[in-house]
Amino acid sequence: MARRSDGAKQFRIAVIGAGIHAETNIYPSLANHLLAKVKTIAVCDLDDARARRMASFSGAGKSYTDFKEMIRKENPDGVIVCLNGRLHPQVVIACTEMGVPVLVEKPPALTVEDARRMWQASQSSGCPVMIAHQKRQGTAYVMAREITSNRREFGRVVQIEAKMHAMPRFPTNFSCLMEWQVHGIDLVRSFGGEIKDITARSWVMGSNKAAVAILLTFASRAVAAVGWGTFGGPGPFCERIEVVSDKGKGVIVENASTVTFYDGSWCRTWRPDWNPNLANQSQVLMGYVGEILHFVDCVQKKKQPSPSIEDGVKNLEALYEIARQTGITTEWRFTPSRF
Numbered sequence: 362m363a364r365r366s367d368g369a370k371q372f373r374i375a376v377i378g379a380g381i382h383a384e385t386n387i388y389p390s391l392a393n394h395l396l397a398k399v400k401t402i403a404v405c406d407l408d409d410a411r412a413r414r415m416a417s418f419s420g421a422g423k424s425y426t427d428f429k430e431m432i433r434k435e436n437p438d439g440v441i442v443c444l445n446g447r448l449h450p451q452v453v454i455a456c457t458e459m460g461v462p463v464l465v466e467k468p469p470a471l472t473v474e475d476a477r478r479m480w481q482a483s484q485s486s487g488c489p490v491m492i493a494h495q496k497r498q499g500t501a502y503v504m505a506r507e508i509t510s511n512r513r514e515f516g517r518v519v520q521i522e523a524k525m526h527a528m529p530r531f532p533t534n535f536s537c538l539m540e541w542q543v544h545g546i547d548l549v550r551s552f553g554g555e556i557k558d559i560t561a562r563s564w565v566m567g568s569n570k571a572a573v574a575i576l577l578t579f580a581s582r583a584v585a586a587v588g589w590g591t592f593g594g595p596g597p598f599c600e601r602i603e604v605v606s607d608k609g610k611g612v613i614v615e616n617a618s619t620v621t622f623y624d625g626s627w628c629r630t631w632r633p634d635w636n637p638n639l640a641n642q643s644q645v646l647m648g649y650v651g652e653i654l655h656f657v658d659c660v661q662k663k664k665q666p667s668p669s670i671e672d673g674v675k676n677l678e679a680l681y682e683i684a685r686q687t688g689i690t691t692e693w694r695f696t697p698s699r700f
């Protein structure tokens with residue numbers, strides 16, 4: 362790790378993947394928000410022109426088309442891997458075998474078995490593997506979790522109502538689960554804990570058209586009702602979660618941006634304001650900056666990140682069980698971020 366001017370260590374990060382999502386959210390987070398703490402030292406993409414462009418934008422300067430060569434030559438403190446669910450397992454496992462902690466985009470893998478192999482590789486190498494579910498670090502969800510995790514004030518979480526609507530732009534119903542609602546299951550687990558039981562129903566109208574309803578029971582005995590499917594999103598009524606406690610209190614997060622806390626007699630609501638300051642920038646509000654900071658903090662302090670690859674395995678187990686019960690065939694096709 363390089364020394365910063367204030368004497369603290371600057372985390373040296375390399376990025377594998379310079380595609381659309383990385384260009385839209387990862388590199389801008391690194392270049393615009395994290396320069397003081399994180400130094401982007403190198404960029405790798407099979408597409409040399411893309412790698413060079415993002416290396417120039419992020420200030421890394423150095424670009425590669427072979428990630429193993431990049432790791433050998435640059436010796437980063439951590440890597441961000443942003444490719445796709447089919448490619449992630451082999452690249453992430455190779456990185457951990459080379460001794461490098463990884464922040465990998467969702468979905469970490471296409472099968473539970475591959476995700477378990479990544480978990481195993483993380484354990485045997487001692488390199489943490491974190492999944493980039495940025496919503497966990499989004500401002501609204503962090504505020505909501507601060508309220509619900511204060512057991513003395515809020516009480517016990519007993520009930521969750523959540524929705525994550527989508528759109529038939531995904532090529533298959535399973536792609537919709539794996540690319541979009543994988544964030545939803547991760548969020549619900551972040552408030553409810555371990556899932557003990559799943560009951561799912563669907564109306565499948567076509568290979569990329571379905572309505573999906575799910576009931577969950579958590580190990581804590583709390584219950585959840587979840588609405589997914591391929592209709593109703595991604596507009597302003599797409600995403601909602603309400604977490605209710607045994608003290609009659611609740612927190613609602615609407616579209617990852619508005620937080621309402623109520624205690625039975627009154628409520629208060631938070632929204633980001635219009636001020637163009639750091640905290641109100643989209644990559645901060647959405648959690649992309651926070652997820653990188655959390656990854657860096659966990660590597661530096663040798664803590665398990667959240668969500669870890671263990672969470673990745675549990676999220677995929679839940680998605681496969683939902684697909685099985687709803688008759689959704691597990692055919693995944695890559696959905697590029699470009700519309």
Ligand SMILES: NC(=O)c1ccc[n+]([C@@H]2O[C@H](COP(=O)([O-])OP(=O)(O)OC[C@H]3O[C@@H](n4cnc5c(N)ncnc54)[C@H](O)[C@@H]3O)[C@@H](O)[C@H]2O)c1
Binds near residue numbers: 378
């Ligand atoms: N968290 C989010 O909000 C969010 C949003 C969109 C996409 N994503 C995820 O981000 C990932 C990337 O999506 P995208 O739309 O940017 O895809 P993309 O196809 O635009 O980018 C992937 C890039 O990886 C490169 N690549 C492939 N194999 C490589 C290798 N071995 N070494 C180096 N580079 C390699 C490709 O050349 C391409 O430029 C996916 O997993 C997707 O699900 C996350």
